Amino acid sequence: MEKLAFTENISDKNIGSYFKYLVNKTYKILPLKEEAINKKSNDSYFLYLDGLMAELSGFQFLFGIIDSEPKMMDYFNIIAYLRWDDKYTHRECKSEVFKAIRILNDISNKNGW
Template sequence: MIKTKYYAIPNAYFANYFNFLIGRVWKILPMSEENNQHLQEYMEGLQRELIGNMNLVEDLKHDGYFIILLNKIEYLINEEYTHEVCRKEVFECISIIEKIQKKYELL
């Protein structure tokens, strides 16, 4: 069980969320390739979601991997970068999510 601000949730629910999160991060790549006009808004929404998770799941507030994930999304929102850099950061974000999954035994 994963302790949240309100109640504990089963590990399976938390695992499903992190699998979903990988898809949400992955979506940045095709949006970047297409120069999608909504990419910035999409990433800002993803960032709000991650911050909400950090506030909901107490352990994430102190998780270095989760903070790195937030930092990388922050960079993609606020800095100019090439598609190659975007690709690198997206793959690193996915790797970080997988590390979080392993840490919490969600794989």
């Protein structure tokens, strides 16, 4: 995959900040799922996950993060699972969200971000 020239000037510090931002966005899944359960409607929850998936696709396109960090594929897969399989319990959702956050933190720590 061809990388865009302007991404070469983005520092590791910026990437680290983005990973922290992703952790926060991932954590936000939990209250949205709780709200979806209470309202008996997944519309807002799925809309949020759709937006997160679009953002992750752009991140992959710009930086090819999966090429350099294969564990990022695990993170993408968790988000896709949460979006496309709505049969899981709140407890399972919580477990997957914290697993995804752990993946982001592990990658960030490994790279000194």
